[in-house]
Amino acid sequence: MTRKTLDAVLPWTVVASSVTYEDRWLRLRSDHCRTSRGVEVNPFHVIEYPDWVNVVALTRETHQLVLVNEYRHGRGEVVTGLVAGTVEPGEGDGDDPSESAARRELWEETGYRAGALSKLLVTYPNPANQNNLSVSWLALDVEPGDSRSLDDSEDIEVVLADLPDVMLRLRGGALCMQGLHVAALWTATARIVAGKTGVDASLRIRLAAALGMT
Numbered sequence: 001m002t003r004k005t006l007d008a009v010l011p012w013t014v015v016a017s018s019v020t021y022e023d024r025w026l027r028l029r030s031d032h033c034r035t036s037r038g039v040e041v042n043p044f045h046v047i048e049y050p051d052w053v054n055v056v057a058l059t060r061e062t063h064q065l066v067l068v069n070e071y072r073h074g075r076g077e078v079v080t081g082l083v084a085g086t087v088e089p090g091e092g093d094g095d096d097p098s099e100s101a102a103r104r105e106l107w108e109e110t111g112y113r114a115g116a117l118s119k120l121l122v123t124y125p126n127p128a129n130q131n132n133l134s135v136s137w138l139a140l141d142v143e144p145g146d147s148r149s150l151d152d153s154e155d156i157e158v159v160l161a162d163l164p165d166v167m168l169r170l171r172g173g174a175l176c177m178q179g180l181h182v183a184a185l186w187t188a189t190a191r192i193v194a195g196k197t198g199v200d201a202s203l204r205i206r207l208a209a210a211l212g213m214t
Contacts, residue, residue, distance in 0.1 A: 010036035012044075020045075049132040052125065053101045054181055055083040056188040057112060057139040058163070063203045065166055066110055066142060069157040080159070082181045083109050087135075098135035106139060108149045110158045115141030118197065120187045123180060136184035138197060163189070163203065164210035171211070 012033040021028035026049050032042040057066040072079045085105035092100040096119075103114050120136040150156060167189055169175035170182060177185075192199045193208045207213070 012036070012041070015042075025049075045129060047130050049125075049130055050086040050088070051098060051101075051132050052086055052134040052180070053084060053098050053105060054134065054136040054184045055102045055106050055114075055139050056120065056136065056184050057083060057106055057110075057114065057142045058199065058203075059112075059160065060115065060141040060143050062160075063163070063200055064160040065163045066106075066112055067159045067161050067166070068109055069159055071155060079178070080175065081178050082184060084178075084181065085109070099137065102135075102137040102139065106142065107145060109154075109156050111145050111148045112142040113145040114139035115143075116198070120184055120191070123183060125180060134180045136180070136187065138188050138191070140198065163192075164206045167207065168210055 012035050014031050015034055016032040018030055019027055020030045026047055029046045029048055030043040031046060032040070033044050034040055055066075058064065059066065066083065067080055068083060069078055069080050071077070083102075083106050085101060085108070087097045087101040088104075091097045091104070099117055099119075102117060106112050106114050116139075118138045118140075120138050123134045123136070124130075125132060125134050148156075166175065167185065170177065170185065188197075189207055189211070191197050192204055193211075193213050195204060
């Protein structure tokens with residue numbers, strides 16, 4: 001890659017900052033910024049979210065993928081996706097807060113309980129104007145538990161799907177999902193095919209064959 005400038009890329013300086021909106025879901029911070037070249041950027045709005053989690057969950061006996069169908073008002077559509085949610089303040093009690101959040105969200109949204117969890121990847125949802133991270137987890141040996149615990153505004157349908165079929169539909173454009181969920185699924189698929197997850201060999205073989213990864 002050829003650089004078009006010899007100047008180093010440096011952070012902006014925040015001259016002043018104020019919170020212009022805040023509720024239980026997010027905080028909007030409006031900054032007066034100055035670039036390293038002295039250009040004033042005012043205001044620049046930053047959305048402060050809690051960190052997010054996504055869970056690629058596979059059932060114990062049949063290795064099916066646990067998905068959820070949920071209405072997403074931004075798009076005005078019912079969207080298929082992974083179990084996902086936010087890391088709550090104080091979550092984890094000394095453990096990794098995102099792992100605790102992943103286990104909690106899996107139970108709350110689906111009623112399933114996770115066995116072993118392994119971290120898949122950490123991503124920036126949108127570093128241009130969001131401050132949070134998204135942490136994706138692979139949950140193996142998940143089993144149905146007791147009843148779910150949904151928020152009043154949540155109406156979630158739990159769907160068990162074949163992972164190779166889901167990946168084929170994503171690759172072919174027949175299934176559209178949230179981008180961070182797609183990244184988590186492809187990362188999980190690569191690890192499974194590489195034999196780095198402890199997933200049953202039959203699933204590894206079917207995934208590799210379906211996606212031409214042999």
